[in-house]
Amino acid sequence: MNDQTIIAIVAMACAALTVALGAIGAAIGESRIGAAAMDALARQPDEASSITRTLFVSLAMVESTAIFCLVIALILLFANPFIGSAGQ
Amino acid sequence: MNLRIFGDPILFQLGPIPITETMVTSAVVTVILLAVAILMRSLVRSWPQHWLSVLAFLVVESFDNLVEEIVGRRHALVATFAGSMFLFIAFCNIAGQLPGVHPATGNLATTSALAAVVFLSVPIAGIQSNGLWGYIKHYFRPNPLLMPLHVISELSRTLALAVRLFGNIMSGHLLVGLLVALAGFLVPTPIMALDLLIGLLQAYIFSILSTVYIGAAISAGEE
Numbered sequence: 309m310n311d312q313t314i315i316a317i318v319a320m321a322c323a324a325l326t327v328a329l330g331a332i333g334a335a336i337g338e339s340r341i342g343a344a345a346m347d348a349l350a351r352q353p354d355e356a357s358s359i360t361r362t363l364f365v366s367l368a369m370v371e372s373t374a375i376f377c378l379v380i381a382l383i384l385l386f387a388n389p390f391i392g393s394a395g396q
Numbered sequence: 397m398n399l400r401i402f403g404d405p406i407l408f409q410l411g412p413i414p415i416t417e418t419m420v421t422s423a424v425v426t427v428i429l430l431a432v433a434i435l436m437r438s439l440v441r442s443w444p445q446h447w448l449s450v451l452a453f454l455v456v457e458s459f460d461n462l463v464e465e466i467v468g469r470r471h472a473l474v475a476t477f478a479g480s481m482f483l484f485i486a487f488c489n490i491a492g493q494l495p496g497v498h499p500a501t502g503n504l505a506t507t508s509a510l511a512a513v514v515f516l517s518v519p520i521a522g523i524q525s526n527g528l529w530g531y532i533k534h535y536f537r538p539n540p541l542l543m544p545l546h547v548i549s550e551l552s553r554t555l556a557l558a559v560r561l562f563g564n565i566m567s568g569h570l571l572v573g574l575l576v577a578l579a580g581f582l583v584p585t586p587i588m589a590l591d592l593l594i595g596l597l598q599a600y601i602f603s604i605l606s607t608v609y610i611g612a613a614i615s616a617g618e619e
Contacts, residue, residue, distance in 0.1 A: 358465070361604070368601040372556055375563035382570075387402050 315390050323381035330377025337370040401566060404503055422500035425487045455479075466604070467611035474610055477517065481510065482603040485561065489595025492569055493588060499595075502566040504558065511558035514606040515550065522613030534616035557605060564598045 345363040349356060406414040440449045459479040464470050485501055492499025500506050522531035535546045568591035575584035 361465075364597065365601060365604055365608075368560065368597070368605075372560040372563070375560055375567065376556075378567055379559060379563045382401050382567075 312391060315388075319384045319388050319391065323384040326377045326381045326384070330374050334370055334374035337373075338367055341366050341370060400498060401570065402504065404505070417498060418500050418503040418506055421491060421497060422488060422506060425484065425491055425500065429483055429487060462604070463607055463611075466607050467614055471614070474521065474607060474614075477610070478603040478607045481514075481606055482599050485510070485599035485602055486596055489565055489599060490592065492565065492595070493592060499565050499569060501561055501595075501598075502569050504562045507558040507562040510561070510602070511554045514557060514609060515554040517606070518550070518609050518613045521610045522616055525614045526616060531613070531616060553605075553609065557602065561598055561602055564594055568594055 341363065345359055348359050352359070404416040404418050406416050407420060408415055436448065436452045439446060440452055443449060456475075456479070459475045459482070460470060460472075463475040463478060467474060488500040488506075491497050492502060501510075519531065522534075526534075535543050568587075572584050572588055572591055575587055
């Protein structure tokens with residue numbers, strides 16, 4: 309097992325861990341945002357348009373942390389600077 | 397299998413400049429949007445009762461209302477900016493659904509360019525409405541010690557805008573590509589529908605966030 313193999317194994321494991329742990333945080337955050345938006349909608353149905361707009365914006369902000377994790381994982385897998393012939 | 401994450405194939409050379417696929421896609425989208433906009437303008441002028449004119453009026457009015465809700469007053473320039481951003485990003489994302497087309501927004505260079513436009517528009521809008529000194533002063537408020545945090549937040553939100561759009565569109569396209577390679581016919585269809593929804597939602601988010609940033613710069617001196 310040479311150095312390149314070890315680096316490839318570690319990179320794959322790290323990519324899987326990155327996506328898994330990143331998805332946990334984003335999922336918890338989005339569920340809390342959804343619950344809070346439902347609560348606000350039930351209390352103030354008149355404000356539905358502004359609540360929905362803020363809901364989408366905050367969902368996207370929270371979702372972007374998971375997307376950052378995905379991008380990092382894809383960099384580890386496909387554009388890893390430490391693996392010789394990787395990247396395109 | 398046509399999976400592409402960070403690369404961008406060069407189609408041909410135009411003198412010293414290599415023309416990549418993303419440049420061609422975004423140029424085609426821009427030309428189509430411009431042609432539709434010019435046709436709509438003449439249609440609205442000559443035949444305002446036609447349903448397409450009403451549709452165009454509704455689109456423009458919805459962007460005006462959006463900007464009015466966020467900025468606090470009607471602002472034609474910001475509405476134009478947000479509308480152009482939304483239409484360009486949305487059409488790029490939808491164009492990615494065509495077979496063989498890689499969406500222009502699924503490339504980090506395109507999204508970085510769009511985020512850089514937002515990054516440069518924020519101080520321009522702030523200086524235009526508050527004057528140079530009034531805009532610079534808001535960096536030193538509430539305390540001059542917080543100035544580095546203001547600068548870091550402007551840089552990091554620009555990075556987040558670029559990587560968010562890129563990550564969403566690229567991952568959606570990658571997922572559809574993987575499913576096509578694995579399962580083939582009809583199985584990727586629901587994922588493609590989700591991809592369409594996410595593309596429109598990300599275009600909306602991008603234009604809303606850029607409006608929020610520009611609106612914050614416009615109202616920076618009013619307190």
